[in-house]
Amino acid sequence: MASTLIGRQALVVGAGMAGLPAVRALADYFEQVVVLERDTLPLDASHRTGTPQARHTHALLGGGQRALGELFPGFEEDLAGAGAVPFRVGLDLRFETPEFDPFPQRDLGWDAYAMSRPLIELIVRQRARQLPNITIREHCRALELVPSSDGAAVSAICFENGEGRTETLAADLVVEASGRGYLTFALLDAIGRPRPEETIIGVDITYATAVFRIPDDPPADWKAVLTVDRPAEGGAAAIMAPMERNRWIVTLVGRHGEKPPGDRDGFLAYAQQLRTPTIYNAIRRAEPIGEVVRYGFPASVRRHFDRLEKFPRGLLPFGDTICRFNPVHGQGMSVAAQEAYLLHRLLQERAAETDPLAGFAPAFFAEAEALVETPWALAAVPDLAHPKAQGERPEDLEQRLAFGAALNRLAAEDPDVHKLLLEVLHLLKPQSCLRDPDLVERVKATAGQA
Ligand SMILES: Cc1cc2nc3c(=O)[nH]c(=O)nc-3n(C[C@H](O)[C@H](O)[C@H](O)COP(=O)(O)OP(=O)(O)OC[C@H]3O[C@@H](n4cnc5c(N)ncnc54)[C@H](O)[C@@H]3O)c2cc1C
Numbered sequence: 001m002a003s004t005l006i007g008r009q010a011l012v013v014g015a016g017m018a019g020l021p022a023v024r025a026l027a028d029y030f031e032q033v034v035v036l037e038r039d040t041l042p043l044d045a046s047h048r049t050g051t052p053q054a055r056h057t058h059a060l061l062g063g064g065q066r067a068l069g070e071l072f073p074g075f076e077e078d079l080a081g082a083g084a085v086p087f088r089v090g091l092d093l094r095f096e097t098p099e100f101d102p103f104p105q106r107d108l109g110w111d112a113y114a115m116s117r118p119l120i121e122l123i124v125r126q127r128a129r130q131l132p133n134i135t136i137r138e139h140c141r142a143l144e145l146v147p148s149s150d151g152a153a154v155s156a157i158c159f160e161n162g163e164g165r166t167e168t169l170a171a172d173l174v175v176e177a178s179g180r181g182y183l184t185f186a187l188l189d190a191i192g193r194p195r196p197e198e199t200i201i202g203v204d205i206t207y208a209t210a211v212f213r214i215p216d217d218p219p220a221d222w223k224a225v226l227t228v229d230r231p232a233e234g235g236a237a238a239i240m241a242p243m244e245r246n247r248w249i250v251t252l253v254g255r256h257g258e259k260p261p262g263d264r265d266g267f268l269a270y271a272q273q274l275r276t277p278t279i280y281n282a283i284r285r286a287e288p289i290g291e292v293v294r295y296g297f298p299a300s301v302r303r304h305f306d307r308l309e310k311f312p313r314g315l316l317p318f319g320d321t322i323c324r325f326n327p328v329h330g331q332g333m334s335v336a337a338q339e340a341y342l343l344h345r346l347l348q349e350r351a352a353e354t355d356p357l358a359g360f361a362p363a364f365f366a367e368a369e370a371l372v373e374t375p376w377a378l379a380a381v382p383d384l385a386h387p388k389a390q391g392e393r394p395e396d397l398e399q400r401l402a403f404g405a406a407l408n409r410l411a412a413e414d415p416d417v418h419k420l421l422l423e424v425l426h427l428l429k430p431q432s433c434l435r436d437p438d439l440v441e442r443v444k445a446t447a448g449q450a
Pocket residue numbers: 013014015016017018019036037038039049050051053056057058059060061140141142143177178179180207295297318319320321327328329330331332333334335336
């Protein structure tokens with residue numbers, strides 16, 4: 001990655017799955033990049049308090065894997081070397097839906113990796129730490145963004161350091177990757193600017209997750225399983241995947257008041273009444289490791305920063321601060337990695353300009369909005385199919401659902417369509433690829449046969 005410096009110091013709030021890839025992009029264009037992280041960061045792939053979601057299944061989609069590989073060359077080898085489990089996409093995941101039990105399993109030509117979220121983060125963190133101009137300051141809680149006297153820019157961050165003292169650090173650019181965006185919103189309120197409009201889909205999801213040791217004789221025809229139910233019948237789902245150190249992680253997903261239990265017996269009983277017995281049969285005699293943990297996720301939230309007329313110079317909200325996706329679709333980390341790749345490209349394009357940071361945030365928001373569009377649309381349509389989901393339903397929701405169902409049937413028959421569909425779902429290709437006129441004709445013909 002070529003470089004031309006455009007600023008003295010960039011600050012990143014949060015050493016999570018958005019902050020760390022952003023650090024890589026910034027490192028080429030700022031003399032110093034400082035990350036403020038409130039947690040103690042483990043030296044291994046263990047859990048920490050600032051990311052409670054990390055105890056649950058975290059899938060890294062192909063698009064995220066590719067973006068992280070661009071930012072950190074050799075990333076896949078690092079994952080594999082650390083024990084992540086490679087699996088052939090389309091072949092090693094048993095996908096069970098009411099229409100297909102299972103969906104045809106076939107080799108679509110590429111590997112993904114299954115591992116714990118702390119392992120992905122550890123690998124990315126280790127790579128970020130190797131950059132010579134990066135400092136990660138642990139036990140540092142960002143308190144507020146400091147605006148310039150005219151309120152037109154962010155000039156510094158005020159934070160509490162590990163000794164409990166308040167410090168202020170100046171910055172040319174601040175990336176907020178805290179996962180929530182509260183620093184950005186507090187700043188906008190303080191300088192009298194509007195917050196971005198939000199699109200919200202109330203999905204009311206409850207996760208319960210347990211970990212098991214993989215037995216000596218695991219099933220031979222799959223490495224991972226995804227089981228889903230019809231939305232009208234509750235929309236329960238379950239995912240089971242291998243992880244480093246010979247473990248399975250199993251997440252049971254309930255919606256709209258349906259809460260998978262947080263105790264071991266209840267967890268097994270819930271698994272037993274899933275639509276198919278695959279997961280229950282695999283885990284009922286497997287050795288459990290640790291406790292069952294739960295997580296509640298009320299709503300997906302997309303923030304339209306691109307619609308704001310003005311935005312303070314030197315500030316960039318990032319990752320979940322821009323869009324918090326329903327975790328069931330496994331998109332958040334991958335979109336954050338793609339945003340980091342976008343950030344690098346925009347910095348590169350502007351590096352030779354006299355004032356590269358002028359209008360930078362609006363330029364980033366415009367492209368980030370396009371980047372978020374495919375994953376958001378892919379998730380919104382099935383989520384809104386649930387009768388109890390809250391949110392504005394597109395007028396043609398029924399048509400879109402019928403198109404999706406027919407596309408799935410065509411994908412089951414035709415390996416090329418299967419591959420294309422998974423490339424889109426993995427964020428390797430835009431959703432517009434599914435609107436190719438020939439493909440649309442074939443999907444319509446399939447729908448007509450139903
Ligand atoms: C249950 C669940 C399951 C999920 N499953 C998947 C999945 O399968 N695949 C996927 O891609 N995504 C998944 N996600 C989404 C994924 O976790 C997020 O998209 C991703 O972590 C976003 O990264 P982030 O850096 O924006 O936030 P986070 O990873 O949450 O990181 C925020 C960081 O900021 C730090 N921080 C916060 N406030 C401050 C402060 N004031 N000062 C200093 N530091 C601060 C935190 O300690 C943390 O380290 C899931 C989410 C949930 C809730």
